Amino acid sequence: MFHSVILSLTFVSAAALPDKSSDDESYNSEDNSDEETIGTQGTQEDTDVNESEVEDLEEDAAANDIMSTKKSATKPRGKSKSPKKPASNSDVEDLTNRTSSLAVSRPIFTHYSATYVNPFNIYGFTEDNRIRYNVEVQTPNLPLTFLRTSTVKEGGTVLEILFACPRWFFEHSYVQHRLGDAYADTHAAVSAFHDQVTQAVRRDHNNADRFVIGTPQRIILPEPCMEGHVNGIPSTWRTRGMEVVNEQTQFQWAFSFDVWSKREDILAQEEQAVVVNDVEL
Secondary structure, eight states: OOOOOOOOOOOOOTTTSOOTTSOHHHHHHHHHHHHHTTTTSSOOSOOOOOHHHHHHHHHHHHHHHHHHHHHHHHSOOOOOOOOOOOOOHHHHHHHHHHHHHHSOOOOOOOSOOOOOOOOEEEEEEEETTEEEEEEEEEESSOOGGGEEEEEEETTTTEEEEEEOEEGGGGSHHHHHHHHGGGOOTTOHHHHHHIIIIIHHHHHHSOTTOSEEOOOOEEEEOSSOBOOEEOOEEEEEEOOTTOOEETTEEOOEEEEEEEEEBTHHHHHHHHHHOOEETTEEO
16 A cells, blocks of 8 residues: 655744854754654654555555556557558559459450361270270261371370361352352452451461361360370261262261270289288288
């Protein structure tokens, strides 16, 4: 507990003061007598501070320090909030660019394509302790020589097949045959075909080639397979009710591609593994 110490000063009347001409010794003795009366005169409240009270004060101060330390440790620190700055033009442009990059890209228009996209099916089975997949592709009536690429790539995950497109499909003779009796050099379709198609193909491909090579068709395989070239096995099929064209019965092509899973190596390793006391060697 705190005790206020009231200091009482003893005032000496002017009449009791010694004369200024008195010696220093008498002045010092009177001054000492005044110091002795400090704290004993005036109020009657006990103002003496003993040792036990000093210890209590020190304990109270220490306790107050501990409490203040706990409060400061448990009190969450607030995050200083800086005032928001208005968005600048560069910030808006940056946000617009990032947003537009997330949008689905629009397909690019082109006046021609030499890429075949064919129907296909895939089925797998085990043969001679190996996993085999047959990839069957139904194509237009194309000769076998039109097949230019049939390769398993990209770690054995993709089969790429590519059929060449005959150049006549993009040349002047095609539009001439297409128009028939309506053909004329001054026909709008003739000049449009020449400017928009023929010139574009000649610009992108060698004019001496009889074929125009497009982009391979990509067929995703069910699991990693052996990489490399795969032979295409052609077969012809007739569809009931198909019309006769130029006195010839129409037929359709199909190509078969056999690919082998890489798991054949794993199966072979499992067969050759030797197990002794449940430990594989």
